[in-house]
Amino acid sequence: MTKVITIANQKGGVGKTTTAVNLATALSTIPKKVLLIDLDPQGNASTGFGIGAAQRKFNSYSIFLKERSPREAIQATEVPGLYIIPANNDLSAFAVEISNMENREYLLKQVITNEFSDFDYVFIDTPPTLGLLTINSLVACNSVLIPTQCEFYAMEGLAQLLKTIQRIQQNFNKKLNIQGIILTMADKRSNLSLHVESEVREHFKELVYNVVVPRNVKVSEAPSFGKPVLLYNFKCPGSQSYVQLAKEFLDREIYLQKQGEVNG
Ligand SMILES: Nc1ncnc2c1ncn2[C@@H]1O[C@H](COP(=O)(O)OP(=O)(O)OP(=O)(O)O)[C@@H](O)[C@H]1O
Ligand SMILES: [Mg+2]
Numbered sequence: 001m002t003k004v005i006t007i008a009n010q011k012g013g014v015g016k017t018t019t020a021v022n023l024a025t026a027l028s029t030i031p032k033k034v035l036l037i038d039l040d041p042q043g044n045a046s047t048g049f050g051i052g053a054a055q056r057k058f059n060s061y062s063i064f065l066k067e068r069s070p071r072e073a074i075q076a077t078e079v080p081g082l083y084i085i086p087a088n089n090d091l092s093a094f095a096v097e098i099s100n101m102e103n104r105e106y107l108l109k110q111v112i113t114n115e116f117s118d119f120d121y122v123f124i125d126t127p128p129t130l131g132l133l134t135i136n137s138l139v140a141c142n143s144v145l146i147p148t149q150c151e152f153y154a155m156e157g158l159a160q161l162l163k164t165i166q167r168i169q170q171n172f173n174k175k176l177n178i179q180g181i182i183l184t185m186a187d188k189r190s191n192l193s194l195h196v197e198s199e200v201r202e203h204f205k206e207l208v209y210n211v212v213v214p215r216n217v218k219v220s221e222a223p224s225f226g227k228p229v230l231l232y233n234f235k236c237p238g239s240q241s242y243v244q245l246a247k248e249f250l251d252r253e254i255y256l257q258k259q260g261e262v263n264g
Pocket of ligand 2: 016017018040044125126127
């Protein structure tokens with residue numbers, strides 16, 4: 001069964017794309033077959049894999065045009081088993097174009113349902129808004145993974161996001177689950193970072209992953225080389241945290257599957 005997971009947080013720069021790129025990379029080495037759909041007009045995930053403008057002709061905007069199969073937009077990455085549908089700025093017009101359409105929340109779901117059944121996981125990287133691109137992604141997916149930076153205002157941002165998730169559950173996607181919350185860019189020497197971590201854990205309990213992604217300069221350097229940090233510098237603390245995160249992610253998946261079997 002393919003699981004579709006949206007990576008979302010309307011706050012900008014919290015580590016959505018970094019988590020999408022590196023969790024997807026770590027999972028594909030396990031090995032799982034993984035597709036990453038870049039649904040952000042900024043196209044950061046595409047840049048993070050070194051995909052230049054000329055290689056983005058068929059992209060996550062063109063899959064909505066239905067002129068060709070969405071599968072034709074899939075590109076292999078440098079990582080075996082990991083594929084991407086890139087994005088470019090065409091996508092920003094899309095949200096405007098569809099704003100008056102009746103079924104505007106379901107467009108992505110209509111396009112991707114049953115299309116990628118040979119993949120174990122499909123991750124969707126979303127922009128830093130709760131606009132129609134993110135809503136389409138939340139309607140089309142099974143669960144949402146939420147990276148949160150260990151900074152002031154993290155809790156406010158999470159509360160707003162959870163309200164949106166509830167609204168999507170009530171109106172468009174009853175089965176939408178929260179996959180988990182990932183604390184990113186943590187700094188053990190900062191009291192604020194530790195304080196935010198303990199506040200988020202206290203409030204969201206087991207939804208929060210045990211693994212915390214530390215702030216690490218190698219992580220921020222990797223995209224400029226068009227590589228996931230796991231390929232750029234495997235041994236650095238940032239890479240190792242994503243390896244551990246992938247393990248925890250899979251352990252939780254196995255646990256959820258067993259729970260599902262027990263509950264029938
Ligand atoms: N663990 C980390 N250590 C150091 N820098 C990081 C780390 N994670 C992300 N960064 C850097 O922080 C910036 C924001 O990260 P990223 O692009 O992943 O966030 P985002 O939530 O996708 O942003 P946007 O909302 O603009 O899409 C980037 O420059 C990235 O390289
Ligand atoms: Mg991003």
